[in-house]
Amino acid sequence: MPSDTRDGARWTGNGPVVLVTGGAGFVGSHTCKALAGAGFRPVVYDNLSNGARQAVQWGPLEVGDLDDAERLAAVVAAYAPKGVLHFAGRIEAGASVTDPAAFYDANVAATLTLLRVMRAAGLDAIVFSSTAAVYGDPDVLPIPETHPLHPVNPYGRTKRMAEEILADLHTAEGLRYAALRYFNAAGADPDGDLWETHQPETHLIPLTVQAALGLRPEIAVFGTDYDTPDGTCVRDYVHVADLAQAHVLALGRLLGGGAPLVANLGTGRGHSVREVVATVERVTGRPVPTRIAPRRPGDPPTLVAAPDTAIAELGWRPIHAALEAQVRDSVRGERRRAGLQAPDDGGPLSASGSAPP
Numbered sequence: 001m002p003s004d005t006r007d008g009a010r011w012t013g014n015g016p017v018v019l020v021t022g023g024a025g026f027v028g029s030h031t032c033k034a035l036a037g038a039g040f041r042p043v044v045y046d047n048l049s050n051g052a053r054q055a056v057q058w059g060p061l062e063v064g065d066l067d068d069a070e071r072l073a074a075v076v077a078a079y080a081p082k083g084v085l086h087f088a089g090r091i092e093a094g095a096s097v098t099d100p101a102a103f104y105d106a107n108v109a110a111t112l113t114l115l116r117v118m119r120a121a122g123l124d125a126i127v128f129s130s131t132a133a134v135y136g137d138p139d140v141l142p143i144p145e146t147h148p149l150h151p152v153n154p155y156g157r158t159k160r161m162a163e164e165i166l167a168d169l170h171t172a173e174g175l176r177y178a179a180l181r182y183f184n185a186a187g188a189d190p191d192g193d194l195w196e197t198h199q200p201e202t203h204l205i206p207l208t209v210q211a212a213l214g215l216r217p218e219i220a221v222f223g224t225d226y227d228t229p230d231g232t233c234v235r236d237y238v239h240v241a242d243l244a245q246a247h248v249l250a251l252g253r254l255l256g257g258g259a260p261l262v263a264n265l266g267t268g269r270g271h272s273v274r275e276v277v278a279t280v281e282r283v284t285g286r287p288v289p290t291r292i293a294p295r296r297p298g299d300p301p302t303l304v305a306a307p308d309t310a311i312a313e314l315g316w317r318p319i320h321a322a323l324e325a326q327v328r329d330s331v332r333g334e335r336r337r338a339g340l341q342a343p344d345d346g347g348p349l350s351a352s353g354s355a356p357p
């Protein structure tokens with residue numbers, strides 16, 4: 001099996017091999033690091049459409065598309081993984097409104113292809129990246145997993161459908177699964193090994209950090225007249241390293257024969273857009289130019305998780321819950337992504353200086 005392993009890949013453990021679709025992306029790459037730290041051996045399957053080759057550092061990279069069932073089956077046969085972590089997919093909610101078919105292909109059809117390949121190989125444990133977008137505009141806060149699912153865009157609907165497919169396959173065939181509903185993934189690897197590399201970037205914290213560092217002229221604040229303490233939208237930011245840890249725990253549960261799980265991953269605390277801007281200004285010591293813009297359709301005023309299920313069922317703790325810590329790691333990540341050396345940036349830059357991970 002030809003593999004595309006980065007020189008010096010750290011595949012050290014001798015625990016179970018696991019397949020990580022989308023492992024070259026933001027959450028997937030951080031999870032590979034956590035998996036390796038827990039003794040698993042992650043094999044990344046990614047088409048690099050939105051991920052970075054250099055982010056795959058803890059095992060082999062197999063470049064391929066989820067649509068390519070033959071290639072996927074060959075990778076599964078070559079490595080004989082014991083479980084799958086499925087991150088790959090399209091992620092921009094706004095783009096899903098203008099090109100829904102692409103999202104149904106990438107997030108529903110491709111998930112079905114993966115599940116078929118898994119079934120043919122006798123592989124029956126999967127941790128799935130779901131999202132708070134399955135809830136839509138919430139009736140109660142914080143949002144429990146039992147809240148009705150009324151997604152307001154095709155992206156959220158694709159994730160709800162994928163969750164339904166997993167539940168049906170569990171009932172029919174005993175598929176073991178965990179659907180983890182992330183709220184707003186934030187931060188970057190606290191050791192500085194990895195960072196966010198979305199193209200285009202649409203997430204508030206990296207955009208705000210980029211504006212503070214002069215890497216973009218300003219950020220838009222979409223709506224200042226919401227029914228929130230300061231009028232701007234409130235979101236639950238959860239550190240990517242904490243997300244990664246939850247995946248390791250969920251995988252351990254499935255491989256240990258545990259029951260299916262649907263769990264929110266958030267801190268249970270919300271922060272407004274203005275709070276994020278103020279925190280970035282404090283951490284960087286620089287002003288963030290902001291432009292007030294109209295509300296965006298489909299943006300609920302407040303989204304905050306009730307994370308009790310993950311805490312009780314997985315023993316999960318979001319230990320990097322403080323917004324300031326998330327912003328600090330994000331600032332370091334953005335500096336590295338841009339090739340900027342900073343006085344407070346503990347470690348050296350990557351060999352090429354400006355290469356993103």
Ligand SMILES: NC(=O)c1ccc[n+]([C@@H]2O[C@H](COP(=O)([O-])OP(=O)(O)OC[C@H]3O[C@@H](n4cnc5c(N)ncnc54)[C@H](O)[C@@H]3O)[C@@H](O)[C@H]2O)c1
Pocket residue numbers: 021022023024025026027028045046047048049050051052064065066067086087088089090091106110129130131132181182183184185186198
């Ligand atoms: N980032 C967030 O805030 C957030 C929140 C909720 C849910 N999620 C979900 O978590 C998952 C990971 O998010 P992320 O932020 O790391 O995204 P990402 O775009 O950084 O990572 C996704 C990876 O999947 C790969 N990929 C996409 N389509 C593929 C295909 N057809 N075949 C093979 N590889 C493919 C991309 O190249 C990329 O490396 C996604 O499923 C996303 O919907 C993310």
